[in-house]
Amino acid sequence: MSQHKRILVTGGAGFLGSHLCERLVDQGHDVICVDNFFTSQKTNVTHLLDRANFELIRHDITHPLYLEVDEVYNLACPAAPGHYQYNPIKTMKTSVMGSINLLGMAKRCRAKILQASTSEVYGDPEVHPQPESYRGSENTLGPRACYDEGKRAAETLFMDYHRANGVNVRIVRIFNTYGPRMHPFDGRVVSNFIRQALDGVDITVFGDGSQTRSFCYRDDLVEGIIRMMNGPDEFVGPVNIGNPGEFTILELAQKVIAMTGSKSKVVHKPLPADDPTQRQPDITLAREKLGWAPEVKLDEGLAKTIEWFKSVDFADFRAPTPNY
Missing domain, CATH: 3.40.50.720 (NAD(P)-binding Rossmann-like Domain)
Known part of the structure; x- marks a missing residue:
């Protein structure tokens, strides 16, 4: 069959x-x-x-x-x-x-x-x-x-x-x-930070940047x-x-600045309503039932993503909404 x-x-x-x-x-x-x-x-x-x-x-x-x-x-x-x-x-x-x-x-x-x-x-x-x-x-x-x-x-x-x-x-x-083919104007932190760093403009961090995410x-x-x-x-x-490796948003911003060699500065804006302060998966079940666990470290994945962002022209992308 x-x-x-x-x-x-x-x-x-x-x-x-x-x-x-x-x-x-x-x-x-x-x-x-x-x-x-x-x-x-x-x-x-x-x-x-x-x-x-x-x-x-x-x-x-x-x-x-x-x-x-x-x-x-x-x-x-x-x-x-x-x-x-x-x-x-x-x-x-x-x-x-x-x-x-x-x-x-x-x-x-x-x-x-x-x-x-x-x-x-x-x-x-x-x-x-x-x-x-x-x-x-x-x-x-x-x-x-x-x-x-x-x-x-x-x-x-x-x-x-x-x-x-x-x-x-x-x-x-x-x-x-995250990774190559993210829309540059999707409003997510990884795409936002990389696009802003490559453009040399201020990197926007909401709140004090202590909230965590796992990428x-x-x-x-x-x-x-x-x-x-x-x-x-x-x-x-x-x-x-998901990846259980946990990073603060400020750590991510600083990592992107370092990896792109950007002159961008971090600026802080008010935290949006209901924005989660912590996000980290327990992947015990995925390991047990699927034999799955992530293999790509953040630095390796970011390097590939940054290279892709460098290869495209942001002018070719239209922001889907005014809210990005």
């Missing part, structure tokens, strides 16, 4: 989605990339268009989608605060209505389906590091709730389709990820979610996929 599968990747032209598509195409699978190009770049997948086993469709998953597939990776949703807060109702619709549409398709096709959830479901955590058993400390009324609560609702939908309809689901909770290189992340999709059916998750 052929091991080649028909695989749908929603959000497939995004930063992570494009690398996932690339991996799956190289493995010989028939890959359908679906994206509405709100925050993604068509150039992320241009190099795949002449591959016979790759197909690109412009579509918004808040509308029904009718395809015949064996597996679905659902990565579709704006993930940077400036972007998901730009149209918060649409963000919630993407997580909720998009999940319903894709789960319905998976049910009909008897397809396996993976939800790219997020560490944001933990809110501003009171437990550190965060294990999957931690239920979170989330403000349902705040400006980040459209994303955080949308992803939590998506997890609920996935589990209900699994229990009620026997849909073969997987849930991964992705922590901060996972994109290759490690993609490997983790593929392992989860191919893992045992009895393990549906959720499972944390």
Whole structure:
């Protein structure tokens, strides 16, 4: 029996989605990339268009989608605060209505389906590091709730389709990820700091910079979610996929300045509402169930990311929203 599968990747032209598509195409699978190009770049997948086993469709998953597939990776949703807060109702619709549409398709096709959830479901955590058993400390009324609560609702939908309809689901909770093909104007700290450092302008740090994040290189992340999709059916998750190495935002800024040789200075601005003070995954479950752990150290990953940022012209990128 052929091991080649028909695989749908929603959000497939995004930063992570494009690398996932690339991996799956190289493995010989028939890959359908679906994206509405709100925050993604068509150039992320241009190099795949002449591959016979790759197909690109412009579509918004808040509308029904009718395809015949064996597996679905659902990565579709704006993930940077400036972007998901730009149209918060649409963000919630993407997580909720998009999940319903894709789960319905998976049910009909008897397809396996993976939800790219997020560490944001933990809110501003009171437990550190965060294990999957931690239920979170989330403000349902705040400006980040459209994303955080949308992803939590998506997890609920996935589990209900699994229990009620026997849909073969997987849930991964992705922590901060970085690497080549990040949108220079996505508003994330890594892309912001590198772009500002290369432009020689002040690097913006919100608050005093003591808040922490854990940064996972994109290759490690993609490997983790593929392992989860191919893992045992009895393990549906959720499972944390991220790098447990913890750094303060100020440490990251100083590291980027040093590695780019920039003359940029750090300037501080007020901390946004509900910005988590700590973020670090407990990856015990991923180690035990998937045999997965990140391998790329921050300095190595940053060096590759900086080189990519140097290779592109920022003028070729349009900021998806005014909030970056």
